[in-house]
Amino acid sequence: MCAATPPSASSALRLPPAASDLVPGRVSLVGAGPGDPELVTVKALRRLQAADVILHDRLVSDEILALASPEAQRLYVGKARSDHSVPQEGINQALVDWAQSGKRVVRLKGGDPFIFGRGGEELETLVAAGVEVEVVPGITAASGCAAYAGIPLTHRDHAHSVRFITGHLRNGSCDLDWPALASPGQTLVFYMGLGSLELICEQLRAHGLADDTPLALIEQGTTARQRVHVASLSDLPSADELANIRPPTLIIVGTVVTLHDALAWFDSDRAASHGWLQGKHPTPSDTSGGA
Ligand SMILES: C[S@@+](CC[C@H](N)C(=O)[O-])C[C@H]1O[C@@H](n2cnc3c(N)ncnc32)[C@H](O)[C@@H]1O
Numbered sequence: 001m002c003a004a005t006p007p008s009a010s011s012a013l014r015l016p017p018a019a020s021d022l023v024p025g026r027v028s029l030v031g032a033g034p035g036d037p038e039l040v041t042v043k044a045l046r047r048l049q050a051a052d053v054i055l056h057d058r059l060v061s062d063e064i065l066a067l068a069s070p071e072a073q074r075l076y077v078g079k080a081r082s083d084h085s086v087p088q089e090g091i092n093q094a095l096v097d098w099a100q101s102g103k104r105v106v107r108l109k110g111g112d113p114f115i116f117g118r119g120g121e122e123l124e125t126l127v128a129a130g131v132e133v134e135v136v137p138g139i140t141a142a143s144g145c146a147a148y149a150g151i152p153l154t155h156r157d158h159a160h161s162v163r164f165i166t167g168h169l170r171n172g173s174c175d176l177d178w179p180a181l182a183s184p185g186q187t188l189v190f191y192m193g194l195g196s197l198e199l200i201c202e203q204l205r206a207h208g209l210a211d212d213t214p215l216a217l218i219e220q221g222t223t224a225r226q227r228v229h230v231a232s233l234s235d236l237p238s239a240d241e242l243a244n245i246r247p248p249t250l251i252i253v254g255t256v257v258t259l260h261d262a263l264a265w266f267d268s269d270r271a272a273s274h275g276w277l278q279g280k281h282p283t284p285s286d287t288s289g290g291a
Pocket of ligand 1: 059221222
């Protein structure tokens, strides 16, 4: 008698029945999560497999695109601020046009479409044009990177709130409510902040956060290229180290960062995603580029 072969994980998976389908003429604004393809939701996976056309940006890794139907047309519409391959208005119009031509359209964005992802503007355009649309949320970088770095964002011994902030420089300055950001007992998560790291630290210190407040720079979080650099507001990584940090990079500020040493669990050598190829993103020294 031979032993029964154990079912593989995927054949044993009992997925919930789909509540809806991606029908012709509909657009699905889908969050791809922070990088690790295993962090894509079941619904996002279904949409990728049903799509005729996928418009994706630069934070979507090749491993995630590989989950889509081989027949789907993949269109790269990614943009760095310094290099708008397709202006936002062009993307909005393309979504309307593809839907009105009867295609099943997926607009695939890194992380969550509504967190610094301009998904709101795309949704407004589609609604205004009378196109049928849905939103599939994704795991945003703050959740994914913090989890994989062993930094619990609202650990009750450290923080009563968490704020997601853009570090995107406008005309050379971050126009933020610094006094509110510098109040204690909270965790700050800066997206697109690598180019303005020094300014962020200067402002937080000037508005009262202690010099030794820890911060973490999480590079290519949740992927095999994830690296976590721990520093403090007054003691940043050396210029050489900073120059070698590859986008995308997330900045977490607050005493929760002290937990990283004891709680870091993620083994990047066994990661499911190889991360983004060098050069697919602007370099950290390019402050106009959205690191
Ligand atoms: C334009 S925002 C898009 C955010 C995305 N919609 C989300 O919800 O995560 C891009 C920024 O997200 C952050 N980011 C996204 N994925 C990341 C990752 N895997 N590791 C580190 N930072 C990431 C970086 O700060 C990057 O500059």
